[in-house]
Amino acid sequence: MFSKILIANRGEIARRVIRTCNRLGIQTVAIFSEADADSLYVKEANEAYCIGKPPVNQSYLNIEEILLTAKRSGAEAIHPGYGLLSENADFARRCEKEGIVFIGPNPEIIASMGSKIEARKTMKEAGVPIIEGIDASIETEEEALVAAQEIGYPLMLKASAGGGGIGMQLVTSDEELIKAFSGNKKRAESFFGDGAMFIEKYIEEPHHIEVQIIADTHGNIVPLWERECSIQRRNQKVVEEAPSPYVNESTRNALLDAAVRAAKHIGYTNAGTIEFLVDREQNFYFLEMNTRLQVEHPVTEEITGLDLVEEQIKVASKEALTFTREEVCRKGHAVEVRIYAEDPITFFPSPGKISGLKLPIGEGIRNECGVEKGSQVTPFYDPMIAKLIAWGKNREDACKRLEAALLNYEITGIKTNVPMLLRVVSHEQFLLGNTTTQFVNQYYLPSFSN
DSSP: OOSEEEEOOOHHHHHHHHHHHHHHTOEEEEEEEGGGTTOHHHHHSSEEEEEEOSSGGGTTTOHHHHHHHHHHHTOSEEEOOSSTTTTOHHHHHHHHHTTOEESSSOHHHHHHHHSHHHHHHHHHHTTOOBOSBOOSOBOSHHHHHHHHHHHOSSEEEEETTOOTTTTOEEEOSHHHHHHHHHHHHHHHHHHHSOOOEEEEEOOSSOEEEEEEEEEOTTSOEEEEEEEEEEEEETTEEEEEEESOSSOOHHHHHHHHHHHHHHHHHHTOOEEEEEEEEEOTTSOEEEEEEEOSOOTTHHHHHHHHOOOHHHHHHHHHTTOOOSOOGGGOOOOSEEEEEEEESBOTTTOOBOOEEOOEEEOOOOTTEEEEESOOTTOEEOTTSOSEEEEEEEEESSHHHHHHHHHHHHHTOEEESSOOSHHHHHHHHTSHHHHTTOOOTTHIIIIIGGGGOO
């Protein structure tokens, strides 16, 4: 086991990693930009170092400064959290070169799964169902039009290196494809440094289902059930739950088997998530693999009783898993909502100073929060500031607890999406489990146009 870990991240995820490290008796090293100097996670770490100015390319993406800080502090390992450098193969390679353990999979796997085109090819080899599409980079509008004629509309135009919905767009005609292509390609180049685009057939009203896995260096791979992550805005998740209320037991077992097959095929180690789209007939198709801890990992922890950060650390220190697939029981139901500093109708970020904050408490309620009263939410980083998780003995119980907790969630000084989340989790269709990826467009946004 490591004695000191540097956390190459910020906000609520840094606090989450610190909490587990404290319980395990591991010293923690925080890094922060000038904008985050007064953040909660900085105060809670055993050591904290400023690594640069607020822009991410001058701080949280500054690989050289982060590695220098790790060596200066004596950290033996780095936990990357999620976002930022968590799926950066070059960063993982540099950690390896500098003799610092990267708490995650090896760089080659990160690189192969980071390209959605390459990931499609790999999963096809593994016998995992994939969506009909083009397994090659599309460079021009002309190539895109040829591919569209081959597959047929509607289509999803996607950035190969994309994430968070960036560079992704539904298109239903040649005109829409031409209009969308150059803009999404430029956005992909800007955000990911890679403008490679590809096309997949659009799955009508799909459910976004993902399987959490943990794999050690001794050949053991255990699926930790599935999560439903279908409620999204701008192709980015806002509500997640485990288990899925949609998939039946036959589909569930097939999804878990496919996830294990995929992880085994690529020699995966540490925590990871294989994401699928499930259609109206419960056919499922590989979407992507996230080679890191997920924002929504708490719902899996709530139904399994496991600490995924602890398991990550143990795997990275070469320990074998202490449980099998059959031993991971599924207890109750958990739902998570992401709290964003954003306008609840336009979804535009809403930076500013938090003048008041009172988090809900109660049985089955868990808060993962990166801010406090007086915190400044800056425009430099992702506007997600907290997560609220509710567990119950069944889905109805969990949903009731979540709605009550949201009603008691008090945050002032900035706009947040709490009003939106309240509308979603109290909506009849949500309570019925009808949570496709079109939920926000079908049931939430239309209520503001009447």
